[in-house]
Amino acid sequence: MKTIYFDNNATTxxxxxxxxEMKPFFCDLYxxxxxxxxxxxxxxxxxxxxxEQVANLLSCDPAEIIFTSCGTESDNAAIKGTLAAxxxxxxxxxxxxxxxxxxxxxxxxxxHGYTVIELGVDKKGNLDLDQLEEQxxxxxxxxxxxxxxxxxxxxxxxxxxxxxxxxxxxxxxTDAVQAVGKIPLNLSKSNIDLLSxxxxxxxxxxxxxxxxxxxxxxxxxxxxxxxQEAGKRAxxxxxxGIVGLGKACQLAAKNIKEENERVKYLRDKLENAIxxxxxxxxxxxxxxxxxxxxxxxxxxxxxxxxxxxxxxxYGICASSGSACTSGSLEPSHVLRAxxxxxxxxxxxxxxxxxxxxxxxxVDYTIEKMPQIVKKLRKLSPFVExx
Amino acid sequence: MxxxxxxxxxxxxxxxxxxxxxxxxxxxxxxxxxxxxxLRLTFKLDENGKIKDAKFKTFGCASAIATSSVLTxxxxxxxxxxxxxxxxxxxxxxxxxxxxxxxxxxxMGREALEAAIENYRSGGRKKRELEGTVVCTCFGVTENExxxxxxxxxxxxxxxxxxxxxxxxxxxxxxGEIEKILEKIQGDKAGKVLxxxxxxxxxxxxxxxxxxxxxxxxxxxxxxxxxxxxxxELIDVEGDKVIVAFRGMCAQCxxxxxxxKDVVEAKxxxxxxDEISVEEDEDSAQQPHNHRA
Numbered sequence: 001m002k003t004i005y006f007d008n009n010a011t012t013x014x015x016x017x018x019x020x021e022m023k024p025f026f027c028d029l030y031x032x033x034x035x036x037x038x039x040x041x042x043x044x045x046x047x048x049x050x051x052e053q054v055a056n057l058l059s060c061d062p063a064e065i066i067f068t069s070c071g072t073e074s075d076n077a078a079i080k081g082t083l084a085a086x087x088x089x090x091x092x093x094x095x096x097x098x099x100x101x102x103x104x105x106x107x108x109x110x111x112h113g114y115t116v117i118e119l120g121v122d123k124k125g126n127l128d129l130d131q132l133e134e135q136x137x138x139x140x141x142x143x144x145x146x147x148x149x150x151x152x153x154x155x156x157x158x159x160x161x162x163x164x165x166x167x168x169x170x171x172x173x174t175d176a177v178q179a180v181g182k183i184p185l186n187l188s189k190s191n192i193d194l195l196s197x198x199x200x201x202x203x204x205x206x207x208x209x210x211x212x213x214x215x216x217x218x219x220x221x222x223x224x225x226x227x228q229e230a231g232k233r234a235x236x237x238x239x240x241g242i243v244g245l246g247k248a249c250q251l252a253a254k255n256i257k258e259e260n261e262r263v264k265y266l267r268d269k270l271e272n273a274i275x276x277x278x279x280x281x282x283x284x285x286x287x288x289x290x291x292x293x294x295x296x297x298x299x300x301x302x303x304x305x306x307x308x309x310x311x312x313x314y315g316i317c318a319s320s321g322s323a324c325t326s327g328s329l330e331p332s333h334v335l336r337a338x339x340x341x342x343x344x345x346x347x348x349x350x351x352x353x354x355x356x357x358x359x360x361x362v363d364y365t366i367e368k369m370p371q372i373v374k375k376l377r378k379l380s381p382f383v384e385x386x
Numbered sequence: 387m388x389x390x391x392x393x394x395x396x397x398x399x400x401x402x403x404x405x406x407x408x409x410x411x412x413x414x415x416x417x418x419x420x421x422x423x424x425l426r427l428t429f430k431l432d433e434n435g436k437i438k439d440a441k442f443k444t445f446g447c448a449s450a451i452a453t454s455s456v457l458t459x460x461x462x463x464x465x466x467x468x469x470x471x472x473x474x475x476x477x478x479x480x481x482x483x484x485x486x487x488x489x490x491x492x493x494m495g496r497e498a499l500e501a502a503i504e505n506y507r508s509g510g511r512k513k514r515e516l517e518g519t520v521v522c523t524c525f526g527v528t529e530n531e532x533x534x535x536x537x538x539x540x541x542x543x544x545x546x547x548x549x550x551x552x553x554x555x556x557x558x559x560x561x562g563e564i565e566k567i568l569e570k571i572q573g574d575k576a577g578k579v580l581x582x583x584x585x586x587x588x589x590x591x592x593x594x595x596x597x598x599x600x601x602x603x604x605x606x607x608x609x610x611x612x613x614x615x616x617x618x619e620l621i622d623v624e625g626d627k628v629i630v631a632f633r634g635m636c637a638q639c640x641x642x643x644x645x646x647k648d649v650v651e652a653k654x655x656x657x658x659x660d661e662i663s664v665e666e667d668e669d670s671a672q673q674p675h676n677h678r679a
Contacts, residue, residue, distance in 0.1 A: 096615065107612070110604070111604045115619065118617075118634065120615070120634075301419075301445060302445065303423065303445060303446050303450075304447075305388075305447035305448060306446065306447050306448050306450075306451060309398065309448045310399075313399065322422065322447070323422040329422070329525070329548070329552050329555035330555070330556055330613070331422065336615075337615070342419065342420040342422075343419040343420065346419070346422045378404060379401060379404055379443060379444055379445075379451060380443060380444070380445045381415070381424055381425070381426040381443035381444065381445055382419060382424070382445055
């Protein structure tokens with residue numbers, strides 16, 4: 001059975017071109033870039049090249065890119081590093097819909113004497129900027145707000161937020177793990193101070209990420225040890241991963257426009273057909289202001305894990321905000337923050353596409369989805385006549 | 387991905403006995419949409435008092451559906467007394483086992499069966515009511531129910547209790563109580579989960595007391611409020627008077643007063659001192675919309 005992969009916000013396929021670029025760095029060019037000999041030293045040029053490729057995608061200076069091991073590390077480094085560099089300030093502002101890589105870090109800060117403000121969102125998942133403005137004061141060390149939401153794809157007005165935060169003299173970090181490679185970014189014209197990205201969300205391998213640190217931003221190193229990454233992130237470089245991330249960014253920069261138009265067309269086709277063919281389902285998030293690849297739909301009266309397993313039988317991979325799939329007993333914190341009723345949150349399914357998806361795959365899913373919903377609703381005690 | 391047995395998958399993809407019996411002899415309904423799973427079980431007896439037919443309708447994950455399906459199979463041909471002896475373990479065993487975190491599905495099956503039998507015995511009138519005090523308010527689980535899953539499945543940790551009946555899996559505020567129930571039943575076997583839970587040990591200096599109050603707020607109170615989008619901040623301590631401010635959802639919550647007495651004050655009395663009284667900070671009480679969102 002062929003796998004239809006609609007879970008690209010969880011992770012993506014490594015692009016063949018990326019893998020090809022990485023291969024020599026395992027058995028042939030395995031030297032340590034910090035070494036004095038030519039064999040190791042030549043690797044540092046490759047890393048410089050990758051840094052330029054990442055910087056090019058973000059339109060920033062290569063010196064502003066620090067390679068890390070993942071998006072979570074970038075988030076931790078940005079948040080904890082900023083606070084450590086401004087020890088007198090004790091307030092952090094974030095949102096209720098952040099990824100756990102930010103939210104859990106912030107909640108942990110509360111136990112260390114920090115005041116953490118979690119801004120709410122409206123029904124469509126949008127922020128109230130007035131509320132943010134009200135909250136920023138002299139004691140605020142950091143504002144950390146995601147670029148685009150991993151569950152709903154909703155895009156926050158990050159440029160506006162960055163401008164607002166800057167006008168108040170505070171540092172702004174954004175977790176852009178879901179945005180990089182999907183929508184164009186231009187950091188040279190932006191007031192963002194820190195930005196996290198992750199390799200495996202844009203067709204690079206797992207185990208590599210990056211943190212953009214605007215020049216002049218004070219950041220205490222998170223990983224301490226050797227002098228790698230200009231002393232900002234110790235640890236021997238993950239050379240194949242970094243080279244892969246560079247290549248993936250180069251590919252993304254080259255193709256972002258046309259690919260995302262195609263991905264958006266497929267997403268819209270899938271989403272519209274499902275909403276039309278399946279009764280009692282709701283689109284979660286802001287229909288207009290969204291990533292081009294993400295669709296989050298709640299199917300009333302049925303439960304997400306059951307839907308996923310039925311999809312799985314047809315080789316279709318998606319994900320759910322239901323309690324049963326989260327490993328906890330409560331449904332998605334993002335959907336709950338948006339006021340999606342528990343009942344609809346339990347039956348939410350996220351389809352996230354990539355450039356590797358085809359129209360045939362979309363058509364196949366459009367054909368199967370209504371059958372699955374019908375079958376499960378027949379079992380549901382909340383549907384009177386199944 | 388959950389590791390389900392072939393039997394679970396078989397019953398999930400092709401469930402038996404789906405539907406509702408018209409004019410049933412017994413009806414059992416448990417769970418709710420909000421809880422993430424719900425089951426309506428109906429059965430009919432033959433002239434000899436044996437279960438002739440049983441049907442189900444279930445909202446829930448794969449294991450909830452498989453559990454319901456297999457339960458209706460098991461029931462057929464049993465007398466009411468025989469059916470009443472079925473435990474959640476029997477149901478899980480019949481499926482070749484369930485993942486530990488999914489054991490609550492088998493408990494839901496047994497609960498629905500019990501409710502249906504009760505409904506039959508009372509001549510179709512009695513609806514199932516919660517017996518005993520509610521321990522877990524997030525999922526509406528009573529002390530009786532928790533005691534029962536502990537006994538029937540020989541559970542020793544809070545995590546297991548959560549896996550089996552969901553209690554403690556929401557805000558986590560009742561985990562201390564579950565631990566006490568475990569200790570009562572299992573004695574020394576009960577695994578200690580909250581090793582670091584602060585305990586009052588003799589006279590405290592002022593600084594120790596304030597630290598203990600802060601620790602209790604961090605570990606015992608905030609997680610419960612957080613689960614509902616709220617938050618709390620310690621403003622000041624004057625002797626035994628603790629002044630706090632509610633934030634987030636709590637700030638606008640109609641039940642804030644209730645939370646203050648039943649959660650904040652109760653926890654501080656439990657972990658710090660019986661003399662503690664709690665008050666809300668004046669500024670925070672007066673400016674509900676100036677709070678964090």
